[in-house]
Amino acid sequence: MTGAFRTGAFGVTGSGDTSGFGGLVRVEPGGAVALHSTDRPYGGWFDEVADALADAVGQATYDAAVRRVLVDRGEITWFVHAAHLLTLLQALRDDDALRFELCSSVSGVDYLDAGGPTGERLHVVYHLTSMTYRRRIRLEVAVTAADPHVPSATRVYPTSDWHERECFDMFGVVFDGHPALTRILMPDDWDGHPQRKDYPLGGVPVEYHDATIPPPDERRSYR
Amino acid sequence: MTTTDPYAGSRETTEGRVYTVTGGDWDLTFGSGGSGLDGPAEERLVVNMGPQHPSTHGVLRLVLDLEGETVTKARVVIGYLHTGIEKNVEYRTWTQGTTFVTRMDYLAPLFNETGYCLAVEKLLGIEVPERATTIRVLVMELNRIASHLVGLATFGMEMGALTGMTNGFRERELVLDLLEEITGLRMNHAYVRPGGVAQDLPEGIEARIREWLAIMPERVAGFHRLLTGQPIWQRRLRDVGYLDVTGCVALGVTGPILRSAGLPWDLRKVEPYCGYETYDFEVPTADTADAWGRYLVRMAEVNESMKIIEQALDRLRPGPVMVEDKKIAWPAQLSLGADGMGNSLDHVKHIMGQSMEALIHHFKLVTEGFRVPAGQVWTAVESPRGELGFHVVSDGGTRPFRVHVRDPSFTNLQATAAMSEGGMIADVIAAIASIDPVMGGVDR
Numbered sequence: 001m002t003g004a005f006r007t008g009a010f011g012v013t014g015s016g017d018t019s020g021f022g023g024l025v026r027v028e029p030g031g032a033v034a035l036h037s038t039d040r041p042y043g044g045w046f047d048e049v050a051d052a053l054a055d056a057v058g059q060a061t062y063d064a065a066v067r068r069v070l071v072d073r074g075e076i077t078w079f080v081h082a083a084h085l086l087t088l089l090q091a092l093r094d095d096d097a098l099r100f101e102l103c104s105s106v107s108g109v110d111y112l113d114a115g116g117p118t119g120e121r122l123h124v125v126y127h128l129t130s131m132t133y134r135r136r137i138r139l140e141v142a143v144t145a146a147d148p149h150v151p152s153a154t155r156v157y158p159t160s161d162w163h164e165r166e167c168f169d170m171f172g173v174v175f176d177g178h179p180a181l182t183r184i185l186m187p188d189d190w191d192g193h194p195q196r197k198d199y200p201l202g203g204v205p206v207e208y209h210d211a212t213i214p215p216p217d218e219r220r221s222y223r
Numbered sequence: 224m225t226t227t228d229p230y231a232g233s234r235e236t237t238e239g240r241v242y243t244v245t246g247g248d249w250d251l252t253f254g255s256g257g258s259g260l261d262g263p264a265e266e267r268l269v270v271n272m273g274p275q276h277p278s279t280h281g282v283l284r285l286v287l288d289l290e291g292e293t294v295t296k297a298r299v300v301i302g303y304l305h306t307g308i309e310k311n312v313e314y315r316t317w318t319q320g321t322t323f324v325t326r327m328d329y330l331a332p333l334f335n336e337t338g339y340c341l342a343v344e345k346l347l348g349i350e351v352p353e354r355a356t357t358i359r360v361l362v363m364e365l366n367r368i369a370s371h372l373v374g375l376a377t378f379g380m381e382m383g384a385l386t387g388m389t390n391g392f393r394e395r396e397l398v399l400d401l402l403e404e405i406t407g408l409r410m411n412h413a414y415v416r417p418g419g420v421a422q423d424l425p426e427g428i429e430a431r432i433r434e435w436l437a438i439m440p441e442r443v444a445g446f447h448r449l450l451t452g453q454p455i456w457q458r459r460l461r462d463v464g465y466l467d468v469t470g471c472v473a474l475g476v477t478g479p480i481l482r483s484a485g486l487p488w489d490l491r492k493v494e495p496y497c498g499y500e501t502y503d504f505e506v507p508t509a510d511t512a513d514a515w516g517r518y519l520v521r522m523a524e525v526n527e528s529m530k531i532i533e534q535a536l537d538r539l540r541p542g543p544v545m546v547e548d549k550k551i552a553w554p555a556q557l558s559l560g561a562d563g564m565g566n567s568l569d570h571v572k573h574i575m576g577q578s579m580e581a582l583i584h585h586f587k588l589v590t591e592g593f594r595v596p597a598g599q600v601w602t603a604v605e606s607p608r609g610e611l612g613f614h615v616v617s618d619g620g621t622r623p624f625r626v627h628v629r630d631p632s633f634t635n636l637q638a639t640a641a642m643s644e645g646g647m648i649a650d651v652i653a654a655i656a657s658i659d660p661v662m663g664g665v666d667r
């Protein structure tokens with residue numbers, strides 16, 4: 001399909017006020033959908049991988065480790081507990097039926113407003129690639145800003161070394177067991193973690209004819 | 224002031240006292256009489272290369288531990304080109320995001336744009352018109368050739384083969400001329416947009432690309448005559464920077480480095496996007512797993528890209544280059560006027576003189592942007608340096624919630640230690656040149 005057919009006023013939700021004075025309001029991506037779990041069958045090879053993973057680590061460990069599974073836009077995500085992360089990664093890499101040899105990426109996301117009562121706002125997202133079966137999956141771990149500890153994946157995937165350093169640098173996630181968890185992109189003596197959503201953007205005031213431009217996150221904004 | 228300063232002997236002259244600063248304290252510090260940090264026997268030397276390496280790879284710093292000329296430890300320090308692109312994108316509309324990501328790996332801007340746009344389109348659940356996809360393939364392959372030519376040029380420069388550098392940049396200029404004609408800019412094009420491409424191909428470009436295709440084989444042959452058969456070039460590259468398939472996969476290394484180790488892993492083949500499965504081309508590999516193999520793989524990829532460009536030209540059919548959904552496609556059809564590229568005069572006439580609603584729509588779409596359904600996706604394209612991945616998260620708003628870029632240079636550069644430890648210091652340069660890192664992408 002090319003494009004999509006739509007009706008109604010452009011981008012109007014709620015009161016219909018599109019003046020832009022609503023300010024910056026963010027919701028968790030997917031809202032209720034993101035917290036929703038996909039039920040079996042997941043479809044395609046997703047079930048195969050889920051079964052193989054449960055076989056490899058044992059059903060009891062699998063149930064304890066996995067919080068929920070989400071299939072969205074043809075991609076599958078396991079939301080897992082940090083405590084069981086390494087067990088899962090090791091099995092995903094080594095098991096004959098899984099063979100996710102390549103850790104493509106480790107990235108952080110800060111869901112500031114969506115932490116919920118537990119406040120698990122900092123997410124670490126692992127994108128794994130199986131070169132044998134040509135499959136990609138995603139693992140996601142959530143931790144609080146007060147206790148941002150995640151075990152380091154460097155022993156299973158040496159490539160995650162720099163990725164984890166970047167995630168620490170930008171989000172302040174502490175990867176326990178990392179060989180040298182230091183800042184990588186920002187200067188060594190930098191304060192704070194710039195890609196957190198509540199990181200002040202500095203906003204060097206720009207003065208022009210008695211007007212001052214506020215920092216970007218405080219500006220009048222469309223959503 | 225003492226005249227017995229061990230570092231600076233002095234003598235009286237007519238101009239006053241002159242100090243001559245010399246070394247010479249080496250034996251005092253490290254010799255048998257000294258109390259060197261690592262004991263008298265060890266000749267450990269820490270050399271700091273950079274932060275400004277004299278090459279076009281950008282600002283990179285290496286800390287090397289040497290024993291004689293042998294590197295015992297190599298550490299890479301990056302971050303000097305960090306510009307916060309990932310953070311900046313969160314404060315721009317989805318369309319403006321292209322203008323930011325294009326500046327990351329500045330030698331492969333069209334790959335950055337396409338990878339990002341594929342992610343946004345996956346979130347939106349839209350499919351771009353066929354002509355737009357073909358144009359994307361066309362400009363990406365042109366870009367791959369330009370990027371490999373710079374890779375070869377800097378490779379030559381770093382090995383001391385300066386003619387390789389001048390020739391590489393000369394051939395690349397021809398590609399940049401074509402890209403300039405298509406996109407309006409030599410680099411940082413912002414040409415690929417969510418939903419398609421910014422504008423259609425200019426008139427007569429197909430003929431000019433074919434002219435260029437006709438002269439390129441001779442230019443590539445020139446490289447082979449200049450470098451491939453040259454004994455010095457071979458001896459500088461062979462068995463240098465060795466990294467086998469196991470090492471590559473463990474360190475996340477992809478692209479020509481992985482293919483030089485013998486694994487034909489190319490996302491255009493194994494995970495096709497933009498219709499690459501319908502093009503006829505080979506994935507060049509080598510079995511040497513060294514800098515020499517990487518050089519040969521890149522040279523061969525230039526030829527394969529030319530094959531793809533030819534096929535893309537053959538299948539260009541008239542049609543739209545942007546999705547029909549007016550809530551996504553920017554309203555102004557860009558056109559070339561007397562004063563350069565800009566909104567087409569027809570469009571300006573329409574919104575200024577005929578339709579208030581069209582004016583509002585234009586204003587809203589350009590300032591506020593379109594909304595993208597919430598969720599997260601991962602897309603990857605095969606950039607000249609390997610897997611270029613985009614992890615894009617939307618919260619349902621008009622701006623990206625998070626854009627993480629898995630830049631291949633960032634990941635590949637981790638292999639520096641594995642490639643150069645145990646080798647000679649001169650081979651460190653060859654090893655890094657064979658990685659072909661672009662620091663704009665590494666530091667983002």
